[in-house]
Amino acid sequence: VGEGKRLVDRQRFGPEVVVDAGLAVLDAAGVPGFTMRAVADRLGTYPATVYWHVGGRSQLLTAIVDRVLAEMVPPGPQVLDWRDWLREVAREYRRVLHAHPNTGQFVASVLTTGVTAPELMEGILNVLARAGFRGPRLASAYNVLVGSVVGWVSVELSAPPSDVEPGWQEGFEASLRDLSPEQFPTLAANRDHVVGNVIGLRWTGGSQVPLDAAFEMALDVWIAGLSVQAEPQG
Amino acid sequence: VGEGKRLVDRQRFGPEVVVDAGLAVLDAAGVPGFTMRAVADRLGTYPATVYWHVGGRSQLLTAIVDRVLAEMVPPGPQVLDWRDWLREVAREYRRVLHAHPNTGQFVASVLTTGVTAPELMEGILNVLARAGFRGPRLASAYNVLVGSVVGWVSVELSAPPSDVEPGWQEGFEASLRDLSPEQFPTLAANRDHVVGNVIGLRWTGGSQVPLDAAFEMALDVWIAGLSVQAEPQG
DNA sequence: ACCTGAACACCGTTCAAGT
DNA sequence: ACCTGAACACCGTTCAAGT
Numbered sequence: 001v002g003e004g005k006r007l008v009d010r011q012r013f014g015p016e017v018v019v020d021a022g023l024a025v026l027d028a029a030g031v032p033g034f035t036m037r038a039v040a041d042r043l044g045t046y047p048a049t050v051y052w053h054v055g056g057r058s059q060l061l062t063a064i065v066d067r068v069l070a071e072m073v074p075p076g077p078q079v080l081d082w083r084d085w086l087r088e089v090a091r092e093y094r095r096v097l098h099a100h101p102n103t104g105q106f107v108a109s110v111l112t113t114g115v116t117a118p119e120l121m122e123g124i125l126n127v128l129a130r131a132g133f134r135g136p137r138l139a140s141a142y143n144v145l146v147g148s149v150v151g152w153v154s155v156e157l158s159a160p161p162s163d164v165e166p167g168w169q170e171g172f173e174a175s176l177r178d179l180s181p182e183q184f185p186t187l188a189a190n191r192d193h194v195v196g197n198v199i200g201l202r203w204t205g206g207s208q209v210p211l212d213a214a215f216e217m218a219l220d221v222w223i224a225g226l227s228v229q230a231e232p233q234g
Numbered sequence: 235v236g237e238g239k240r241l242v243d244r245q246r247f248g249p250e251v252v253v254d255a256g257l258a259v260l261d262a263a264g265v266p267g268f269t270m271r272a273v274a275d276r277l278g279t280y281p282a283t284v285y286w287h288v289g290g291r292s293q294l295l296t297a298i299v300d301r302v303l304a305e306m307v308p309p310g311p312q313v314l315d316w317r318d319w320l321r322e323v324a325r326e327y328r329r330v331l332h333a334h335p336n337t338g339q340f341v342a343s344v345l346t347t348g349v350t351a352p353e354l355m356e357g358i359l360n361v362l363a364r365a366g367f368r369g370p371r372l373a374s375a376y377n378v379l380v381g382s383v384v385g386w387v388s389v390e391l392s393a394p395p396s397d398v399e400p401g402w403q404e405g406f407e408a409s410l411r412d413l414s415p416e417q418f419p420t421l422a423a424n425r426d427h428v429v430g431n432v433i434g435l436r437w438t439g440g441s442q443v444p445l446d447a448a449f450e451m452a453l454d455v456w457i458a459g460l461s462v463q464a465e466p467q468g
Numbered sequence: 469a470c471c472t473g474a475a476c477a478c479c480g481t482t483c484a485a486g487t
Numbered sequence: 488a489c490c491t492g493a494a495c496a497c498c499g500t501t502c503a504a505g506t
Contacts, residue, residue: 013470036499048501049471057499058395105343108392113406114434118418121434126420136447139427143448144455146433151385158342161292172347184352186359193373199380200348200355213370214377221378221459228458229451247489270480282482283490291480 013043018053019063026064026102032162034102036060065110068103071096074123082127083223089124090149090219097153101207104157111150132230141226148222156215159205169203176201247277252287253297260298260336266396268336270294299344302337305330308357316361317457323358324383324453331387335441338391345384366464375460382456390449393439403437410435 021042026034036057040047054060075088097104114121125142133141176195181188195201202209255276260268270291274281288294309322331338348355359376367375410429415422429435436443 035497037497046472046474047499048473051500052470062395105339108389109339109395111389111434112392112436112439113394116434118413118421121432122418122421125424125428129420129424135424136427137451138424139431140445140448140451142428142432143445144452147386147389147445147448148382148452148455150433151387151389152381153385154388155342155345155381155385158346160347161296161343179352184356186363187352187356190359190363190369190372193370194359194376197373198355198376199384200345200350202346205346211374211377211381214374214381217371217374217463218378218382221382221463222455223459224462225455225457225459229455269478271478280491280493281480282492285481286489 013045013049013053015053015063018043018050019060019067022050022054022060023064023067023100027100030102031105061106062110065103065107066116068096068100068107069093069116069120071099072120074120082131083227085127086124086145086223086226087219089120090145090222093149094153094215097157098207098210101157101205104154108150108154111146128226131226137229141229145222145226148218152215152218153206155199156206156211159207160203172203247279247283247287249287249297252277252284253294253301256288256294257298257301257334261334264336265339295340296344299337299341300350302330302334302341303327303350303354305333306354308354316365317461319361320358320379320457320460321453323354324379324456327383328387328449331391332441332444335391335439338388342384342388345380362460365460371463375463379456379460382452386449386452387440389433390440390445393441394437406437 018039022034022039025038025042029038036047036050039060040050043049050060054063072089072092074092075085080088097107124146125138128138128141128145131141173195176187176191179188187194196203196209197211252273256268256273259272259276263272270281270284273294274284277283284294288297306323306326308326309319314322331341358380359372362372362375362379365375407429410421410425413422421428430437430443431445
């Protein structure tokens with residue numbers, strides 16, 4: 001720590017190098033360990049150098065999220081049915097986020113104002129327009145799909161706070177075993193399917209225990225529901 | 235500031251009073267202003283008092299989220315069709331979260347491990363079982379619905395970082411105006427419907443500009459998609 | 469232009485001490 | 488049991504100064 005600073009040449013860093021270091025720190029040390037000083041340490045410099053290149057913590061986080069999203073390889077827009085195309089984009093989004101799970105807590109706020117390249121937005125809008133959405137309903141359909149995918153994956157990846165003292169998981173499971181079947185009949189009848197697998201009864205984040213089956217079902221739900229909206233039978 | 239401490243009687247606080255003060259600070263000052271010291275100041279005490287009653291920042295946040303979710307009034311389970319019942323619960327969840335928008339950033343991580351009362355979980359599971367979901371598919375359907383609702387509202391409420399310098403919104407809109415219609419045809423054709431209204435092109439959080447139409451459409455999408463899953467036609 | 473070294477203000481948390 | 492007062496370690500950010 002603190003060794004190795006003051007190297008021979010000076011201008012070793014560009015913004016990309018700093019962003020790479022930031023992502024490495026976030027991947028390795030998690031959100032609590034993601035610190036301007038830790039990023040500087042990993043580069044062998046002082047915090048002010050990080051500030052000079054990327055300009056502050058929240059801007060560094062934005063750049064990191066942009067970098068992660070740039071790892072997405074969207075499918076070609078022409079070949080697939082719009083339903084399959086949307087399925088592939090959603091799977092690809094989840095794939096890159098699972099590769100960097102600690103990004104999940106920031107991606108939503110970064111994505112409100114898209115600093116990223118508009119190619120992906122154009123692709124999704126184009127495919128939804130092909131499905132039949134026009135004007136304000138096109139905007140709503142976009143928000144429905146993107147909000148569902150981004151939000152769902154964030155919920156999946158969110159982990160319980162690390163404060164939890166060891167052993168309370170057993171106590172919590174015991175308290176679930178004591179639930180009265182009269183008051184909670186469905187919960188009691190499905191306890192084995194539900195404990196540890198369902199939002200609200202998980203002791204680990206989605207990076208350790210991914211919800212694969214639920215995500216595939218969610219894809220079917222979102223696409224089927226959008227299909228109904230695209231061709232209203234009312 | 236700092237005035238009014240050292241009052242006459244000592245045991246004025248309980249955990250509920252501290253949690254109320256924490257929620258008030260979070261509502262008024264936002265996430266950056268939510269500080270153990272600020273909570274203590276609002277109570278007229280020292281930080282150590284807050285620690286003594288609630289035991290740390292993350293536990294205080296968990297208690298605040300629990301308190302907000304306790305404001306939900308779920309519909310009676312018997313009267314409604316399962317589709318309408320789920321619609322009402324989702325609307326009620328969004329309502330209480332919009333009443334405390336700054337909670338949105340924490341609710342996902344708090345909800346992974348449900349410290350809250352299991353009544354709501356029982357109600358949703360019961361209604362999904364009535365719709366025809368059994369065993370592991372019941373767990374998946376639960377994760378699909380809860381993850382979509384919770385995640386979508388979190389995305390809606392997430393605000394861009396406050397770092398953004400004033401005036402860049404105009405610059406960003408200008409850059410959108412310069413998008414080549416050949417490269418971004420759908421984006422260019424729907425610019426008026428999309429700019430400021432769509433995830434990725436918003437300059438404010440969902441508490442100031444709620445996405446009401448998109449949420450209602452999302453409800454229809456989720457429920458219709460779940461209906462298909464409940465009665466597979468394969 | 470880019471980096472050093474150090475400082476400032478602030479925050480989460482803890483602890484000995486009081487009552 | 489509950490609160491005071493102060494301290495510790497740490498972090499984001501800035502700034503004068505170097506090259």
